[in-house]
Amino acid sequence: MNKADLVNLVAARTELTKTDVALVIDAAIETIVDSVVEGKKVSILGFGSFEPRDRSARQGLNPKTGEKIKIPAKRVPAFTAGKLFKDRVQG
Amino acid sequence: MNKADLVNLVAARTELTKTDVALVIDAAIETIVDSVVEGKKVSILGFGSFEPRDRSARQGLNPKTGEKIKIPAKRVPAFTAGKLFKDRVQG
């Protein structure tokens, strides 16, 4: 399922126009990303939370050639699923 | 930031009512969860993708008491961030 499918399904569920649904979804994604970029966590009860997480530098390797490479410290986006989401996927 | 804050910010960005925005966000979350529950991946370009991932049973331990426990096989929700999301968080 891609974004177009998601918009169609949500529009069908909410009986709103695809235009408005796409507008809201895009804005919601941008808002979440902006917040994580600013270092603030976004928590949506039952679904999960998005937050930035710091990765320390480490010795890695190029899986293709096998040669050692140095992976620098990073800040990456992380998602933690909420209880409802976990329970429903587990079944 | 919680769901109420997200709805307020998105409503401000889109100039739609908080009611409609909340409706879309809730429906989108339910649609994503439903899809992952059905085993189908949801890909949103630039943001990331949600998919179910299988965990095999393993030997773990109770970190509180230290006793060994058996962790059963599971199916858990997983999120992989997209390029744009990663790049923006990295800065």
Add this chain to the structure above:
DNA sequence: TTCCAATGAACAAAGCAGATTTAGTTAATT
């Protein structure tokens, strides 16, 4: 709406860092 051009995602190889596991209280969201 439909097509094109262009950008993003998937795929695979092996080793290490980080997430995950229980349980109970506090704080917070619906």
Add this chain to the structure above:
DNA sequence: AATTAACTAAATCTGCTTTGTTCATTGGAA
């Protein structure tokens, strides 16, 4: 009012790391 997230202890296991090609997706224009 009631349910859920956060927090924390130490050991095992999962995923990230690169690079190039193939394919899907996006956004603009006719």
